[in-house]
Amino acid sequence: MSTAIDAQAGPAAEGSLSARVQPRLKQKYNAEIKKALQEEFGYANVMQIPGLVKVVVNTGVGEAARDSKVIDGAVEDLTKITGQKPVVTKARKSIAQFKLREGQAIGAHVTLRGDRAWEFVDRLVNLALPRIRDFRGLSGKQFDGNGNYTFGLQEQSVFHEIDQDRIDRVRGFDITVVTSAGTDAEGRALLRHLGFPFRADDAQA
Numbered sequence: 001m002s003t004a005i006d007a008q009a010g011p012a013a014e015g016s017l018s019a020r021v022q023p024r025l026k027q028k029y030n031a032e033i034k035k036a037l038q039e040e041f042g043y044a045n046v047m048q049i050p051g052l053v054k055v056v057v058n059t060g061v062g063e064a065a066r067d068s069k070v071i072d073g074a075v076e077d078l079t080k081i082t083g084q085k086p087v088v089t090k091a092r093k094s095i096a097q098f099k100l101r102e103g104q105a106i107g108a109h110v111t112l113r114g115d116r117a118w119e120f121v122d123r124l125v126n127l128a129l130p131r132i133r134d135f136r137g138l139s140g141k142q143f144d145g146n147g148n149y150t151f152g153l154q155e156q157s158v159f160h161e162i163d164q165d166r167i168d169r170v171r172g173f174d175i176t177v178v179t180s181a182g183t184d185a186e187g188r189a190l191l192r193h194l195g196f197p198f199r200a201d202d203a204q205a
Helices: 002-008 011-020 024-041 070-082 114-131 184-194
Strands: 052-060 087-090 105-113 149-153 173-179
Touching: 024 114, 024 184, 052 070, 052 114, 070 105, 105 114, 149 184, 173 184
Parallel strands: none
Antiparallel strands: 052 105, 052 173, 087 105, 149 173
16 A cells, blocks of 8 residues: 555655665665775775766757647657656757757756666666667777766667657767766776776776
């Protein structure tokens, strides 16, 4: 009975549950990963140990300039994948050659913080990435110089939250993982411990 009630209670109940039980990956970070990073980089203060700050999931919808319904599908997919309502990205100015009007929807993005970010990363590395056909690992070269990592996924079908039979069109996503690391080496080490499968040939790039 309580399970059914909780399932129908919506975001409020979910937030309450998250407050009581830490996400699995966050527990691992606190119990194991922080110590491993401290030993690896010799931090004198535990506050120096890098952690996960936020995750931004973004999709651009070029067709939205011609078909306003396309953005609805992008918003729906992002909501299912992240569990959070996206913000619709709109054009800042009109561009006649692209038939783009100022204020027209051109994409959507979600910013995940706190437990939602930890839960998303857990699902990403343990469920979504292994479903990519012929997957050979992530490039370790796509850090921004400040320990933050961005990579792209070509289609939404790798996420188990997406019903394969109800995909209206293939959509790609850009995912940015923002950390508190000061360098790419520290950010890369953090993500490696969190389960990001970097390719062996460029993991130390």
